[in-house]
Amino acid sequence: MLTSELLDLNTELVEKARSLVPRLRERAKETEQFRRIPEATIKELKESGLFYILRSKRFGGYQTNMRTYTDIVTEISGGCGSTGWVVALCCLRELMISESFSEKTHQEIYDSSDDIVFAGVFEPRKIKVKKVEGGYIIEEGYWPFCSGSLHASWGYFGMPIVDEEGNIIDQGLITLPMSQVEIADDWHVMGLRGTGSNSINMKDVFIPEHRVVSFTDAINGKFQSTHFRDIPLYNTALFPALAMSIGVPGLGMAKAALELFMEKLPNRPAANLSTQYLSDAAITHHQAAEAALKIETAAMHFYQVADNLDSSAASGEYMSKFDRVKALANIGYAVQACKEAIDILVLATGSAYVGNGNPMQRIARDFAALYTHRTVSPITSKENFGRVLCGLTSSTKNI
The missing domain is CATH 2.40.110.10 (Butyryl-CoA Dehydrogenase, subunit A, domain 2)
Structure with missing residues (x-):
């Protein structure tokens, strides 16, 4: 459970992330054209502290948790999938460094510069x-x-x-x-x-x-960061957290796709239907509801994983292998739900989708790149969870 202090910090940081969304959308074309995050965005992410949400307070970070991380990555990804992906992975690498390495290494890193990403x-x-x-x-x-x-x-x-x-x-x-x-x-x-x-x-x-x-030691919670053992965040199960960093941007993309569709819907004429406007057509009602419920399902799975990671870390007991395997299944299931929602919204958008300047196309392309990442494979993660449920060992060793 979040303390009042952490709740206030969560609210502040999420609001900072949300405030960036309009500018991220304005820069989306530039971001794609130059194949990198614009320097103006990088500057804003640093100045807002959103790059440092999983950094320890000792080294100038916010030292939050996976719930706050999920909220922030979702917001930023709703503005720009590429930016959300970079924030998700760069911040998660900070968690991995903080967990895995010794105090000597941390001092060497953070003493080397005031600008660490x-x-x-x-x-x-x-x-x-x-x-x-x-x-x-x-x-x-x-x-x-x-x-x-x-x-x-x-x-x-x-x-x-x-x-x-x-x-x-x-x-x-x-x-x-x-x-x-x-x-x-x-x-x-x-x-x-x-x-x-x-x-x-x-x-x-x-x-x-x-x-x-040793990566083997790290994925089993045997971390060299003995100086951080009293900080719950740095007992977070490493591999499920890594999978979250790859999957959660998809939730922001799916939410953005639904928002975009609903914004464009009013006064859209209906072609080859019995109604004048698309918003009056029964098929549109089914599509909007189905997409919205799938996105809500995905969110429930992602937040369940985030909360389980946080509660396990706070307990002082490293997350069990069974729970780690299940977490990956939850993430894979959530990613699949996001894909199905976006597919529905693309179909509902109609032929306007094929235009290169259409934001729905960019969202769908960004999500397609995320979906192919094997770490969040819905098929593999469900198979592994099913194996464990049936008393067998997971076929993926790095969990």
């Missing part, structure tokens, strides 16, 4: 690592789809942990300044164009030992 990718497509004295050398590495890469100062990446003979002994997480990586200009896509999700290349980069942690 995180981006990162867990799974490398290609990597060659060598164990050396005091750490590791990434001789070469390639990570695609690093959302927010153009605005980040520190990175968070997955890396195999190897021994002196080169044998892989664990999966690791690393953090390093983005000045040590090469950002490719290769984000040419149909949806979420403004996220700047470019590929990252590394060559002969040294990663000191204290900036390498």
